[in-house]
Amino acid sequence: MKLLDLGLRVGDTVRFRPHPSARWVRATVVGRERDGSVGVRDARGASRSLQPERLELRTQGPRGAMRWEPVVDRAARAEQLDLFVDVDPAVPEKAARPGRRR
Numbered sequence: 001m002k003l004l005d006l007g008l009r010v011g012d013t014v015r016f017r018p019h020p021s022a023r024w025v026r027a028t029v030v031g032r033e034r035d036g037s038v039g040v041r042d043a044r045g046a047s048r049s050l051q052p053e054r055l056e057l058r059t060q061g062p063r064g065a066m067r068w069e070p071v072v073d074r075a076a077r078a079e080q081l082d083l084f085v086d087v088d089p090a091v092p093e094k095a096a097r098p099g100r101r102r
Helices: 071-076
Strands: 013-016 025-032 038-042 047-050 056-060 066-070
Touching: 013 038, 056 071, 066 071
Parallel strands: none
Antiparallel strands: 013 025, 013 056, 025 038, 038 047, 056 066
């Protein structure tokens, strides 16, 4: 399986809990592991390999507010990820901006 099968991309911001009573820890997606887990790197630079059930993805809600969505819910939903994204290959820092629908 690839990251796109879960609805993730390299560089996406996710969060997880090291144990059930701990605070949420933010991390960045770095890849997919052989065993099906997701490789992430936290703010301190520590690498972890976590199961998708433990991750939540930072996404934009229907009215534009940022929210956290469980990765397994996103993977279960069929959607086209890059349908309304304008990509300018000459400018990598402005590579992905969602287009507006009217």
